[in-house]
Amino acid sequence: MHLRLFELARDHLEDTGQYKVVSGIISPVGDGYKKKGLIEASHRLEMARLATENSDWITLGSWESMQPDWVETVEVIRHHHEKLLEKQQNCDETDTVKLTKKRRIENRYEASSHQKRRDGPQVMLLCGADVLESFGVPNLWKQDDIDEIVGRYGLVCITRSGNDPHKFIHKSDVLWKHRRNIHLVHEWVTNDISATHMRRALRRGQSVRYLLPDAVVSYIQQNNLYSAESEQKNADVVLAPLQRYLEASSS
Template identity: 80%
Template sequence: MIVNTSFVFCLSILYQRTWSRCLVTNKANVTYGLELNDNRRQLTHHNIVVFLSLNLSSQLLSHSHSLSGKAETELPLKVRGMDDQSVTRVVLLACGSFNPITNMHLRMFELARDHLEDTGQYRVVKGIISPVGDGYKKKGLIESCHRLEMARLSTENSDWITVDSWEGLQPDWVETAKVIRHHYDKLLAAEQSNDDVDTVKYAKKRRIEENSEKSSHCTRRDGPQLMLLCGADVLESFGVPNLWKQEDIAEIVGRYGLVCITRSGSDPHKFIHKSDMLWKYRKNIHVVHEWVTNEISATHVRQSLRRGRSVRYLLPDGVVNFIREHGLYSAESEEKNADVVLAPLQRYSDASSS
């Protein structure tokens, strides 16, 4: 029987696109299989498909076993799925009091990054912590200069999580939607700056390599996506009257996206189902389940500090030392803003009554 060589060639091209390494190792085996079946005069198109499929599966399995003992940084990009142009770069932004910042706040970034990258659709390139300003007027909120410094101390050993002081240094409370816009504009500006540099390098290289007409064409890369990172309590606060503007919720979730970390006793999926606004943009909300329950609360930490109890291992060591050195979180500091209405409630209540 005559073998349809074009059919075999098409199959080889198909597998080469899937995994070029496996094709190289398969060539000898395929040839051997063809000769063996040809000797027996039993070769058909179906035999070839079955043989190639089985052999490819065997090669993939053995290759995965050989990689299992290596560190993730040693994995080929093809295996990790990070070389695909369709992968979206993501910057995670966490806004809040951070009064004080705890290990759980930092843990949220790691959980979110693992969840997003496990989908194969995202690559998290940066995390930003943005402590709220003093104008928020929350009870027990100490000065932003201290909260910013504690946040910096907690991230000094991180190679991807940073602290931004813009929001914390504003004299008045800034709505979260405006904070997100601010950081998104910064990302776009940085991308534009990088594109301008790349354009100059590209044009210079073209002039050196080709003494011809200048080319003004430059392929623009897709910019990173900014997502708000929060706990389930923040998501559920969207339902508190006069705490959020509906148009801000629509902008945050609809335009940017949200990554929500679950907490014990919360049910983000149920809350999303109840809210028409969140249900509309449910595909932009990534709910991350924390299987290792960690109920570190900044409120409970402050309580322990007021009572002279140890908070070690609840906070980064640098933060614990900073609190001790500056005598932060006393009974007096907890009463700060006790008689003041929270800034968003005051602003939106006044707006609705006028």
């Protein structure tokens, strides 16, 4: 269902008439996050690759997963934004060369060969309402990071019936300040599939076919993933952001 969020977000953004969505990046968290039941990044990367191999616009971002320590979300967004800017710069330089060569042949272009695109690429964080509400959990996020994520980049939040993101935004000063950068998208065709439900079914030996792509189901079965043992991984470990920010606040 994470992939489904991308489709909902693209429809909404393009329907505003203000955006053309060119790419969606799914970025699995690294092992250093220490979430309970989090299996190895190598497996999660491969499953994400299999799940997106038939998409013509959703891609796999492996940078976050490959880092030895947990990387804050704002750093991941910065990384992908910088990569997009580099890509645009390379395209602009290529276009400039082509334009210059064409001018020498035809000599009839009015635009400057050094003219840049007026609007550069923009990155937004895509999430569900649960992530939006997690901004209020003490020591889970830095306020400066929230300010940068929402204020500089923007946020697309997929909501369902029963969620009240407007109320949460109203209660948060930092989110209210940047409310115009938050796109709330209501999911009318609801589906209660979640990673928790999938892991529970798998460790009980129940079928998850038609809930996950066949290639992902086959990979899980071949590698014996999501067992009672894997669910207890990191059970006694403090989540990386809580550990980092608690240490910072106490020092």
